[in-house]
Amino acid sequence: MRRCGRCGRDVEEAVYVDYMGRWLCRDCFIDFYEKKLKNTVLKYRMFSPRDSIGVAASGGKDSMAMLMALNRIFPELKIEVIHINLGIGDYSRDSEEAVRRLCNRLGIEAIIYDLKEHEGFTLPDLMKTSYRRRICGACGIIRRYLLNRIAWESGLKILATGHTLDDTVELLFELYLNGRVDEIVRVKPVLEGGDRLVKRVKPLIELTDQENKYYADLTETPYSDLECPLISGSRMVRRKKLISRIEEEIPRFKHTFYKSHVKRFLPKLEKLVEKPELKACKICGMPAIGDTCSYCKLVSRVLEVVEG
Numbered sequence: 001m002r003r004c005g006r007c008g009r010d011v012e013e014a015v016y017v018d019y020m021g022r023w024l025c026r027d028c029f030i031d032f033y034e035k036k037l038k039n040t041v042l043k044y045r046m047f048s049p050r051d052s053i054g055v056a057a058s059g060g061k062d063s064m065a066m067l068m069a070l071n072r073i074f075p076e077l078k079i080e081v082i083h084i085n086l087g088i089g090d091y092s093r094d095s096e097e098a099v100r101r102l103c104n105r106l107g108i109e110a111i112i113y114d115l116k117e118h119e120g121f122t123l124p125d126l127m128k129t130s131y132r133r134r135i136c137g138a139c140g141i142i143r144r145y146l147l148n149r150i151a152w153e154s155g156l157k158i159l160a161t162g163h164t165l166d167d168t169v170e171l172l173f174e175l176y177l178n179g180r181v182d183e184i185v186r187v188k189p190v191l192e193g194g195d196r197l198v199k200r201v202k203p204l205i206e207l208t209d210q211e212n213k214y215y216a217d218l219t220e221t222p223y224s225d226l227e228c229p230l231i232s233g234s235r236m237v238r239r240k241k242l243i244s245r246i247e248e249e250i251p252r253f254k255h256t257f258y259k260s261h262v263k264r265f266l267p268k269l270e271k272l273v274e275k276p277e278l279k280a281c282k283i284c285g286m287p288a289i290g291d292t293c294s295y296c297k298l299v300s301r302v303l304e305v306v307e308g
């Protein structure tokens with residue numbers, strides 16, 4: 001038996017939220033999580049409760065928890081799910097299956113986009129190119145590009161992605177360490193849209209991986225718990241482990257780092273850093289910083305290898 005740190009009841013089922021140092025019963029945790037998510041959405045004006053939005057669902061615990069919670073918190077929100085099947089064997093099959101199951105249960109439409117079928121290559125094909133050493137970064141380019149294009153072509157004005165506090169701090173850690181200021185200013189809860197650019201929002205940006213897992217488990221949300229086989233041993237995974245160790249020594253490290261970034265650094269940096277001028281990519285017409293967008297560059301290299 002555990003005593004809930006919020007309602008004071010003695011319960012069988014409780015979860016320990018590590019940065020709070022508190023046990024919460026099932027009902028209190030779900031209520032706490034949903035209030036926190038709702039507050040993030042409203043605070044940063046991500047969308048209104050009756051908007052139409054796209055939700056990027058990978059099939060993992062974070063985006064599936066987000067989909068479940070958005071559906072419960074905003075019953076009048078019109079949601080269209082976008083899932084990209086990256087062609088990574090069992091991992092991708094399991095992920096797509098989880099997305100289909102949750103969408104069926106919630107009665108939400110899903111666009112399932114198969115990378116091999118539509119683009120002619122799979123993520124593992126990238127392992128045969130120079131992208132091999134930065135596979136997670138390359139995967140990020142592909143997902144960012146395709147999610148935006150699919151959302152844009154579907155007429156969606158807003159796209160929600162499942163980036164968590166852990167993802168954000170891991171990225172900020174890397175960017176601050178290397179002084180990549182141009183990229184630092186783009187790490188924020190809302191990125192406004194433009195021509196052929198859908199507004200991007202991150203409703204989970206103030207929730208930890210642990211909180212999302214608890215929420216998904218306590219609400220019996222289907223998700224795939226397979227780890228991407230390409231990610232193991234990657235720098236990203238190693239940095240997340242390092243950040244967990246820092247958090248053990250400096251309680252609330254992740255929350256503090258994130259808040260300092262958003263409240264203290266961002267407002268000043270945004271005045272100093274010029275926004276890059278976007279042109280239309282000469283191959284696909286989508287927004288690009290140079291003549292060709294980073295996705296088209298990637299595709300031309302990978303198709304060379306695939307097609308021999």
Ligand SMILES: [Zn+2]
Pocket residue numbers: 004005006007008009024025026027028029
């Ligand atoms: Zn309680």
Ligand SMILES: [Zn+2]
Pocket residue numbers: 281282283284285286288292293294295296297
């Ligand atoms: Zn392009």
